[in-house]
Amino acid sequence: MLRGTILAVSMVLAVFTLTGTAAVAEAGDKGMTMVAVGGGSLDEAMFINNSGDATFSFFCGYDKRGNLKGNFFAKRLIPDAGFVSVKSTEITDIQVGTDAIGPWVMVTGLADFMPTWSNQHHPSHRFTLIAWDIDGYDEGVDMIWFQVQRPYPDDYVRPAISLLEEWEVAGGNIMIMPNALE
Numbered sequence: 001m002l003r004g005t006i007l008a009v010s011m012v013l014a015v016f017t018l019t020g021t022a023a024v025a026e027a028g029d030k031g032m033t034m035v036a037v038g039g040g041s042l043d044e045a046m047f048i049n050n051s052g053d054a055t056f057s058f059f060c061g062y063d064k065r066g067n068l069k070g071n072f073f074a075k076r077l078i079p080d081a082g083f084v085s086v087k088s089t090e091i092t093d094i095q096v097g098t099d100a101i102g103p104w105v106m107v108t109g110l111a112d113f114m115p116t117w118s119n120q121h122h123p124s125h126r127f128t129l130i131a132w133d134i135d136g137y138d139e140g141v142d143m144i145w146f147q148v149q150r151p152y153p154d155d156y157v158r159p160a161i162s163l164l165e166e167w168e169v170a171g172g173n174i175m176i177m178p179n180a181l182e
Contacts (some may be wrong), residue, residue, distance in 0.1 A: 032069050034061040035094055035180040036105040038131050038142070040172015048159035052076055056144065058129060060094050060107045068094060070107060072129055074146060076161055082116040084160045086127060086148050096180045101143065101166070102134040103176045113148055113158060124151040125158070132166070133176040142174035143167060 039057035047054075053076070060070030072088040091109040098104065107129045112121035126149045134140040145166040150156040 032061045032063045034059065034177050035096060036060055036107075036131060036133070036174065036176045038133075038144070038169070038172065038174035040142075040144075040169040040174075042144070042163075042167050043170045045167040046164040047076070048157060048162050048164050052078065054161075056146070058088075058107065058131070060091055060105065062094075068092065070094070070109075072107060072109065072111065072127060072146075074161060078116050078160060083114075084116055084158070085114045086111045086125065086158075086161050087114075087121075088127065089123070096176060098181065101132045102140070103181055104130055104132045105174075105176050105180070106130045111148065113150075113161070115158075116160075122150075125149060126151070130166070131174045131176075133174045135173065142169040142172070144169055144174065 037059040040055070042054045042056070044051050045054060054074055056072075056074040058070065058072040060068070063069050068091045070088070070091040073086070075083055075085040077083045088109050088111045091107060093106075093108045095106045096104065109127055111125045111127045112123050113125045114121050127146060129144070129146040132143040134142050143166045145163050147162040148158040150158065
C-alpha cells in the first residue's frame with residue numbers, strides 16, 4: 001500500500017511538473033525546458049546484492065539560463081531491515097540519444113544516500129541513471145538502470161540501491177521529450 005501511494009504521488013508530481021513546464025521559459029518566467037521525466041516501480045529487480053522491489057522518480061531539464069535542473073529519488077524496501085533510499089542534491093550532466101533498445105536519457109549527479117543501518121543521510125554520493133522511453137518507440141516496456149557510488153576516493157558502489165542491469169518499469173512510465181532528441 002505504501003509503495004503504491006509513493007508511486008501515485010511521484011507520478012502526479014511528475015505530470016504536474018511536465019504539463020506546467022514543458023515549454024521554453026519566457027523572460028521573467030521561472031519555468032524550465034524539460035528533457036525527460038519518469039517514475040514507477042521495479043518488481044523483483046536484480047540489484048547488485050540480490051533481488052527486490054523498489055520505486056523511483058526523476059525529471060531533468062534546463063532552466064531559462066541553460067543551467068541543469070532536475071531531481072532523482074529511489075527507495076527500496078529491504079525485508080526485515082528497513083529501507084534504503086537515494087535523493088539527488090545536484091544534477092551535473094544530461095545526455096540523450098538512441099541505441100538498439102530505443103531513445104534514452106542519461107542523468108548524472110550528486111545525491112544523499114540513506115542506508116538501513118542509520119537514520120542519517122550520507123551526503124556527496126554520485127549517481128548515474130539511464131532511462132529508455134521504449135513504449136512510445138517500439139511498443140515495448142520502458143526500462144531504467146541506476147547506480148549509486150560512495151564519494152571519492154574509494155568509489156564503492158552501493159549494491160542495495162544499484163541495479164545490476166536495466167530493468168522493466170512496472171506501474172509507471174518514462175517520457176523523453178521529442179525536442180530533446182532533435
